[in-house]
Amino acid sequence: MSASAPRTPAGSARDRILDTAFRLFYAHGPRGVGVDTVIAESGVAKATLYKHFPRKDDLVLAYLDKVDQAWFGALCAAARNAGDDPRDQLVGMFDALVGACRREGYHGCAFINTAAESPTGGEVHARTVEHKTVVRAWVTDLARRAGAPEPELLARQLTLLLDGGLAGGVLDGDPALAEAAKRSARALVDAALA
Amino acid sequence: MSASAPRTPAGSARDRILDTAFRLFYAHGPRGVGVDTVIAESGVAKATLYKHFPRKDDLVLAYLDKVDQAWFGALCAAARNAGDDPRDQLVGMFDALVGACRREGYHGCAFINTAAESPTGGEVHARTVEHKTVVRAWVTDLARRAGAPEPELLARQLTLLLDGGLAGGVLDGDPALAEAAKRSARALVDAALA
DNA sequence: ACACTAACAGACAGGTCTGTCTACCTGACC
DNA sequence: GGTCAGGTAGACAGACCTGTCTGTTAGTGT
Structure with a gap:
């Protein structure tokens, strides 16, 4: 075997393709x-x-699944790090946004960016809606456990904020933006549970 | 002149191109x-x-200028319709979002969608940043006149909300989303001015 | 030793995109 | 009548993009 062309430089071919x-x-x-x-x-x-x-679309969908896992995972981890109180977790999940903004090469929400350039009603759109739905359901559950009188509304408000912070990242990953989102989240949670 | 090929069906050629x-x-x-x-x-x-x-890019930039005029105009009009109190105007501007969601063919924020598919650091990005900066400066001024102790923060929070509502529209123009944004705005304005 | 699987290398077809260029037409103004 | 600006119609070059196909090579299990 020649050293210049190792058979599997890092993982399987499929993994290399997907990572790239x-x-x-x-x-x-x-x-x-x-x-x-x-x-x-x-x-x-x-x-x-x-x-x-x-098809190239299959690769795009696999990419979106990878993004979904990464982002939802980061969201859950950030919430968990905020402690046991669901109220704190609702605010703490915004640390995932802060972390994302800080990361080199941050470029906004992969789902929204991809959906923006995909035909309406296609598979990419469906996958994106699915992702956003799962996240919102998770936040709704958190809001319910926190004792919010209207958990659906609070969840929508918070995911709206999350999307706004994510979407704006296409332009600049200013961490001040994420911090503002977190402070908004605190205010909204306090207002909802007052 | 044949009726099948009128010289100027509707306005100048330039206008027809830009409208299309x-x-x-x-x-x-x-x-x-x-x-x-x-x-x-x-x-x-x-x-x-x-x-x-x-170049096609010139057409894209002209398109963005047209969007800028339309959206900023709608925002100002919605604020004006909310009355004279700057505090009400900060919330009232979200009616522009509600109206946009209701419009047939609503498809999210043209700037974010375009920026998502444009190379970072290009003219399109610069134009988008410019647009967002102008809007935020206007909101900051409104927040200052409303007596907010930290007008920059409140403006950032509100534009974040606006962007979130706008960006999510790539998927579905659910008016409930816009309404949730408006209620969030009310809560944030109240919290900031309490 | 042999067959099989997975991957490599790259040519190729068919389509689409941007941007240029030539040739013609039409109405207005001098 | 002559000139000119602005528009129409469409061929064309050159790049790029997706997806297919042929042939080769390396490792593995039997």
Whole structure:
């Protein structure tokens, strides 16, 4: 085996493809990245990519699933770090936003960015709606456990804030933005539970 | 002159191009609409389009300027309709969001959608940042006149909410979302001025 | 030793996109 | 009548993009 072309440089071919797609798609948007670029950067043959992801759309959907796991995971972790009180968790989850803003290459909400360049009513849209629904349901549950009289409303208000902070990140990942979102969250939670 | 090909069906060629681009770009995103489509739908010759807008990017920027005028105008009008008290105006401007959600073909924030598919640091990004800055400065002024102790913070919180409501519209223009945003605004304004 | 699987390398077809260019037409003004 | 600005119609070049196909190579299990 030659050292210049190791068979599996880092994980399986599928993982390399998906990791590369994740990075490129997030930075430039799926439509801004050609399949050839993904192939070149992941060091994979074209046939291999099309074997694992028959259409480019399949790769985009896999990318969105990866984003979903990462973001929802970060949200849950941030809430858990805020302690046991659901009220604190509702505010603490905004630390996930603060962390995201600080990360190098932060570029806003992958779902909204992708949905913006995808045809309405397509699979990408459906997947995005699904993601947002799951997150909101989780927040609603948290709001209910915190004792909010209108948990659906509070959840909508908080996810709205979260989306606003995320979406604005396409322009600049100013952490002040995330901090403002967190302070808003505190005010809204206090107002709802007063 | 034949009736089948009137010289100027509706306004100048430039206006027809820009109106068509506005409609198509907003619905599918600038990158999702080819120059040929704009030409076909506006009933204009290719040379004419490229005379008025030498690069497609110029057309995209003109589109963003049109959006800026429309949205900022709607925001100011909604605030004015809420009465003379700056405090009411800060909440009232969210009626512009409610109205946008109700409009047929609502598809989220044109600026964020366009920025999502444009290279970072380009002209489109700069124009978008400019737009958001102008809006936030206007809200900050309103917050100051309302007597907020930290007008910059309140403005950031409210524009965050506005962006969240706007951005989420890529998926569904649910008016409940806009209403939740408005109730959040009321809570935040009250909390800031308490 | 042999078959099989997974991956590599890259040519290729068919389509779309931006932007340029030529040729023609029409109405207004001098 | 002559000139000119602005518009129409559409061919064309060159780049890029998705998806298919052929042929080769390395490792694995039997």
